[in-house]
Amino acid sequence: MKFKKKILCIGAGYVGGPSMAMIAHKCPDYRVTVVDINSERIDAWNSPHLPVYEPGLDKIVKQCRGKNLFFSKDIENQIKENDLIFVSVNTPTKTYGAGADMAADLQYLEKTARQILKYSHSSKIVIEKSTLPVKTALTMEKILSSAKGKIKFEVLSNPEFMAEGSAMNDLENPDRVLIGSRETKSGLKARARLVEIYARWVPLKKIITSNIWSSELSKLVANAFLAQRVSSINSISALCEKTDADIVEVAKAVGLDSRIGDKFLRAGVGFGGSCFKKDIFNLVYLCHYYGLREVASYWENIIKINQYQQDRFIANILHAMFGTLAGKKICILGFAFKADTSDTRESPAIYISQKLLTEQAELTISDPRALKNAAIDLAGVKGKITYIDDPYKAAAGCHALLILTDWEMYRTLDYRKLYRSMVKPAFLFDGRNIVDYQKCHAIGFNIYPIGRKALTHF
Numbered sequence: 001m002k003f004k005k006k007i008l009c010i011g012a013g014y015v016g017g018p019s020m021a022m023i024a025h026k027c028p029d030y031r032v033t034v035v036d037i038n039s040e041r042i043d044a045w046n047s048p049h050l051p052v053y054e055p056g057l058d059k060i061v062k063q064c065r066g067k068n069l070f071f072s073k074d075i076e077n078q079i080k081e082n083d084l085i086f087v088s089v090n091t092p093t094k095t096y097g098a099g100a101d102m103a104a105d106l107q108y109l110e111k112t113a114r115q116i117l118k119y120s121h122s123s124k125i126v127i128e129k130s131t132l133p134v135k136t137a138l139t140m141e142k143i144l145s146s147a148k149g150k151i152k153f154e155v156l157s158n159p160e161f162m163a164e165g166s167a168m169n170d171l172e173n174p175d176r177v178l179i180g181s182r183e184t185k186s187g188l189k190a191r192a193r194l195v196e197i198y199a200r201w202v203p204l205k206k207i208i209t210s211n212i213w214s215s216e217l218s219k220l221v222a223n224a225f226l227a228q229r230v231s232s233i234n235s236i237s238a239l240c241e242k243t244d245a246d247i248v249e250v251a252k253a254v255g256l257d258s259r260i261g262d263k264f265l266r267a268g269v270g271f272g273g274s275c276f277k278k279d280i281f282n283l284v285y286l287c288h289y290y291g292l293r294e295v296a297s298y299w300e301n302i303i304k305i306n307q308y309q310q311d312r313f314i315a316n317i318l319h320a321m322f323g324t325l326a327g328k329k330i331c332i333l334g335f336a337f338k339a340d341t342s343d344t345r346e347s348p349a350i351y352i353s354q355k356l357l358t359e360q361a362e363l364t365i366s367d368p369r370a371l372k373n374a375a376i377d378l379a380g381v382k383g384k385i386t387y388i389d390d391p392y393k394a395a396a397g398c399h400a401l402l403i404l405t406d407w408e409m410y411r412t413l414d415y416r417k418l419y420r421s422m423v424k425p426a427f428l429f430d431g432r433n434i435v436d437y438q439k440c441h442a443i444g445f446n447i448y449p450i451g452r453k454a455l456t457h458f
């Protein structure tokens with residue numbers, strides 16, 4: 001079959017895989033190829049067990065794979081063959097040298113730019129899909145502009161706003177698609193070529209364009225604003241616990257103001273995921289770089305509150321359980337950083353588990369999708385940990401239940417059955433405020449939600 005467009009994506013991760021699957025699904029006349037240096041990942045994308053769990057992803061990949069969606073290890077030839085190249089490699093926080101623990105580590109991006117330069121025999125449009133510090137496109141351009149001869153590269157910014165857990169729906173019905181380019185004749189032409197792809201299924205009014213720096217910065221700012229809402233409501237949950245105000249009632253009253261809105265106003269153990277923390281650090285680092293100390297410190301506090309919320313949660317457990325956890329069995333329900341994903345990167349469950357193990361608690365961890373990643377995250381951590389799929393088996397014989405992920409199934413567990421199998425007095429710490437806490441109290445639990453009055457039998 002002759003394809004109308006040939007698209008490549010470098011990086012077959014949580015963003016590259018799902019976003020390219022959506023393009024392939026919506027544009028059957030385009031050939032979409034995804035490459036990665038991690039050959040195990042590519043094998044997994046070509047197997048029945050995809051490396052990423054997202055509701056709806058399996059179906060689309062199985063429909064398109066081998067027809068117009070391909071996962072390949074042959075980076076060199078794929079770069080040669082394609083002239084529209086998305087770059088969706090990881091951009092973690094730097095762990096070494098200047099800017100350690102704050103700046104974005106751009107080594108993967110730079111290596112990708114050099115690969116593109118090395119293997120390209122024709123002009124290409126290179127599209128930044130990774131989340132990057134503002135002005136990164138300049139670096140890409142500098143590297144790519146050293147190409148010899150007539151080969152020209154146009155760099156676009158097209159940050160991805162999908163959220164894990166609802167990626168397929170977000171990709172299919174995005175709030176907006178943002179495309180930034182240089183405002184030159186060739187920049188605008190490249191921009192139009194990318195608009196054409198999304199316009200296949202996204203209404204034109206939702207495809208917004210901007211200059212390339214605004215586009216790069218908008219993604220960092222969007223994530224910082226989302227995280228800010230979580231830290232704002234969590235900070236108030238601490239005040240609620242001191243004053244008998246109820247965070248659920250406060251959030252409802254505040255969120256009904258149409259200027260504020262009700263999304264992202266749920267108190268809990270804090271945000272996780274691979275993006276929020278690293279993107280805020282990235283923003284903070286940029287502000288320092290440009291001499292904006294006050295702005296940097298404003299955003300840095302979002303992360304401090306997130307950490308504070310987790311420490312507070314642990315301190316509450318310790319205090320409620322009579323000051324010692326040594327030898328006590330604690331069941332953790334949910335290890336993924338949010339519901340509907342297997343991703344555990346920066347999950348609050350990692351830090352909370354480590355702290356509980358330091359207190360010599362024994363952990364049983366249950367999660368419908370993330371147990372494999374949980375075992376990787378906690379490998380080498382000292383202490384007794386058991387991983388059990390079935391939440392009822394995991395809870396049996398435990399002193400306390402901790403809900404750390406808002407999986408839908410945890411709302412509807414048979415808490416009476418769980419209670420019966422546990423050591424008494426039985427504790428329930430609801431780190432996501434998802435259970436009917438009065439009902440659980442009536443069953444016999446001593447229950448500690450977040451930002452609401454604890455209900456105990458003491």
Ligand SMILES: NC(=O)c1ccc[n+]([C@@H]2O[C@H](COP(=O)([O-])OP(=O)(O)OC[C@H]3O[C@@H](n4cnc5c(N)ncnc54)[C@H](O)[C@@H]3O)[C@@H](O)[C@H]2O)c1
Pocket residue numbers: 010011012013014015016035036037038041075088089090091108109111112115129130131132160161162163164274275
């Ligand atoms: N995960 C999310 O929810 C999300 C949402 C929006 C944006 N982002 C951003 O998208 C980018 C990718 O995130 P992710 O979660 O998909 O990361 P990821 O770690 O899951 O995937 C990145 C992939 O890139 C591959 N890679 C790295 N260097 C490479 C190279 N030189 N050649 C080929 N492959 C290479 C890695 O092996 C890895 O498989 C990041 O910048 C992230 O901030 C992530």
